[in-house]
Amino acid sequence: MLAIGVSALMGFAYYEQSETPKPSIILREGGTALSATQPGAAEFQPTVANTWRPVDSVTPGMVWIPGGEFSMGTADYPGDGAAGMDATADSRPVHRVYVDGFYMDKTDVTNAEFAEFVKATGYITIAERKPRAEDFPGAPPEKLVPGSLVFTPPDHRVALADNFQWWAYVPGANWRHPTGPNSNIRGRANYPVVHVAYEDAAAYATWVGKRLPTEAEFEFAARGGLAGKTFPWGDDFRIQGMWMANTHQGRFPDKDTGEDGYAGLAPVAKFPPNAYGLYDMAGNVWQWTSDWYRPDYYQQLAGVGEVARNPRGPDSAFDPEDPNQPKKVQRGGSFLCTSQYCSGYIVGTRGKGEVSTGTNHLGFRCVKTIRSGQASYEATGH
Numbered sequence: 001m002l003a004i005g006v007s008a009l010m011g012f013a014y015y016e017q018s019e020t021p022k023p024s025i026i027l028r029e030g031g032t033a034l035s036a037t038q039p040g041a042a043e044f045q046p047t048v049a050n051t052w053r054p055v056d057s058v059t060p061g062m063v064w065i066p067g068g069e070f071s072m073g074t075a076d077y078p079g080d081g082a083a084g085m086d087a088t089a090d091s092r093p094v095h096r097v098y099v100d101g102f103y104m105d106k107t108d109v110t111n112a113e114f115a116e117f118v119k120a121t122g123y124i125t126i127a128e129r130k131p132r133a134e135d136f137p138g139a140p141p142e143k144l145v146p147g148s149l150v151f152t153p154p155d156h157r158v159a160l161a162d163n164f165q166w167w168a169y170v171p172g173a174n175w176r177h178p179t180g181p182n183s184n185i186r187g188r189a190n191y192p193v194v195h196v197a198y199e200d201a202a203a204y205a206t207w208v209g210k211r212l213p214t215e216a217e218f219e220f221a222a223r224g225g226l227a228g229k230t231f232p233w234g235d236d237f238r239i240q241g242m243w244m245a246n247t248h249q250g251r252f253p254d255k256d257t258g259e260d261g262y263a264g265l266a267p268v269a270k271f272p273p274n275a276y277g278l279y280d281m282a283g284n285v286w287q288w289t290s291d292w293y294r295p296d297y298y299q300q301l302a303g304v305g306e307v308a309r310n311p312r313g314p315d316s317a318f319d320p321e322d323p324n325q326p327k328k329v330q331r332g333g334s335f336l337c338t339s340q341y342c343s344g345y346i347v348g349t350r351g352k353g354e355v356s357t358g359t360n361h362l363g364f365r366c367v368k369t370i371r372s373g374q375a376s377y378e379a380t381g382h
Contacts, residue, residue, distance in 0.1 A: 044228030
């Protein structure tokens, strides 16, 4: 999975997020995925949503997610061509979780929304700051310039074992200049803001009086009330021929044919929402959550033997593949996900990212909790 860590790339944090050199779910002819209703899905039990909602709290641009009890994680997909699902070992075993209700942004935070934050506060993102020599010992001084990681596809077929072939640290790349200093966001107000490190996303969330979602909240919301489905909309990758998310078509990484309407990043809300009215919960951009990443966290929760209530992740981060880099969980996949390489658009799978690194396929959305006394509630009749 792309998992942000330190690399030899100019001495900077190199990004290995959830695009993995191991193939993931193999799509059958006609766009039907190997389904979570096949062997392994017996671990999933029905979602039991809460039956009340706030009636006197107006939250523009957000939708109410009822919360409740659900099965979290991915099924163990044995055989039948589903090679590479060992890449999702950190999202097993499936376990029961309860989350309280909350509001969630309908879409990822956009360039226009982030620009309002920057204008009001003068905030400077990590990608716009000059890297400190003490953070990158041994890096040549001339390389210590502001920038970020940009997907830079080769012009020919390459082996998928070396993601240095399609990622580059680009000086001058940041949220204002998503592919480098000669690019800009003019005319892209409704695109997801990208090149945001965890600190940047958390700062925005605080400014608007919200917060970043926990991993459990994100998955509950992404599932839209469905239990054990492969995608936020069901088990079929396409529904009656309709593309349901912005992903990669063609040969990865060198050719995205754009059959879904977009080669690369898309504006928000261009694909159908899930049952809760949330857009782009799979594909387009990866999204930060507030949980520290550990590959054994689900095993810890399942080992307790009871429903985990409002889990907020482990107390600290640890990635055995990159033990010196603190990482947060990322969810949802991106426009680079494809059955050839990345499983991130499968609803239960997990990504991970070093907290000070952003890329041009990483964004975020916010949530808001209604505390006791802030709103009254009514039964929905379920």
